[in-house]
Amino acid sequence: MSNQKKLKKLPQEVVNQIAAGEVIERPASVVKELVDNSIDAEATEITIKVRNGGISLIEVSDNGTGIPEEDLAEVFTAHTTTKLESLDDLNTLMSMGFRGEALSTIVAVSNVSMISKYEDENIAHKVNFNSPDDYKVTGAARESGTVVAVENIFENVPVRKKFLKTAQTEYRNILNILTPYFIIYPNIHWQLFKDGKKVVDLESTSSKAGKIDKERVNEVVNQDFVERMESVFFDGNGMQISGLVAHPSDHMSRTKYQYIFVNGRHVWDNGVAKSVFQAYDRYIPHGKKVPFILNVQIKP
Ligand SMILES: Nc1ncnc2c1ncn2[C@@H]1O[C@H](COP(=O)(O)OP(=O)(O)OP(=O)(O)O)[C@@H](O)[C@H]1O
Ligand SMILES: [Mg+2]
DSSP states (O other): OOOOOOOOOOOHHHHHHHHHHHHOOSHHHHHHHHHHHHHHTTOSEEEEEEEGGGTSEEEEEEOSOOOOGGGTTGGGSTTOOSSOOSGGGGGTOOSSOOSSOHHHHHHHHSEEEEEEEOTTSSSEEEEEEEETTEEEEEEEOOSSEEEEEEESTTTTOHHHHTTOOOHHHHHHHHHHHHHHHHHHOTTSEEEEEETTEEEEEEOOOSSOTTOOOHHHHHHHHOOGGGGGOEEEEEEETTEEEEEEEOOGGGOBSSOOSEEEEETTEEEOOHHHHHHHHHHTTTTSOTTOBOOEEEEEEEOO
C-alpha cells in the first residue's frame, strides 16, 4: 500500500491567514499599517492605544478624511485601494500605501472594528467583523476621521501567535516603529497610550511634514546632544538632503540615534551611514559613530 499523501487544495481561509502572516508579523506591523493609512488620509491628529504590547488591543484614531459608508466594509477586501489606479501611478506615487492589502490582511488574523466619519457625509458608520466575510455596518457617533480597533492578533492563527514575544518586547517594537514617525511628522499631534496610561503627547509644531524640527527631535530623543546638533542642507544631483548632524564631540560607540528618511519614509542604508561617518573621519576616534537625522528628498 502506498503511503503517499493525497494532494489537497487549502481552504481559502487558510490561504488568507498564511498570506497575512507575510505582511503582518507582529503587533508593530499592524501599528505601522494603520498609522500609514492615517497619514495618507491627511490626519493632523493621530492617537495610538495599545494594550498588552498590542497583543490584546491596538487602536489607531485619526482626524483624516474618513471613508464613505459604501466603502466601509469593502476596504477590508484584498487589492482595494484609493491610492493607485494604474501601473503608471507607481512612478509618481507619494502615498505610504498603494497595495490595497493591509486591512484585508489584518482582518484575516484578528478581530477588527472601524468607525469612520467621511468628510462629505453627515453621520459616521461602524463596521464590525466576526470573520472576514461576516460583518455588520451600523450608524455610529464620531465627529471626524477614522478609528480602527484590532483585538487579539493571531488568536485564530496559533502558529503565528507562538512567535509573539512578551508584551514588553512587543511594546518596545511598537515604540521603535513609531519613533521615526514622531520625528518626520512634526505637523502631527501624536499621542500614545500604553495600557491606559498616556506615555507620549507631542503637540504639533508649525513645521511641515518632512522638515526635521529641532524642538520635536528634542522632545522625542530627549538627549543632551540634540541641543548641539547642526542643521545641514544639500541640493544637487536631483535631490535635496536636509536634517541634523551631531557635534563631533558627541561621538558614541552605539549605532543608535541614526535616522535616514527617503521622501519621509524611514529607511536604513549602510552606504549613507558610512558616508556620514567618513565625513567625520578626522574629527572622531576611529570606529566611533555620531547621531544624525537626514531626510533625502528625491523626485519620484
Ligand atoms: N484611516 C483611514 N482614513 C481614510 N481612509 C482609509 C483609512 N484607512 C484605510 N483607508 C482606505 O482604505 C483603503 C485600503 O487600506 P489598506 O491599508 O488596506 O490599503 P492601502 O493603504 O491602499 O495600501 P497598502 O496595502 O499598501 O497599505 C485605502 O486605500 C483607503 O482608501
Ligand atoms: Mg494602507
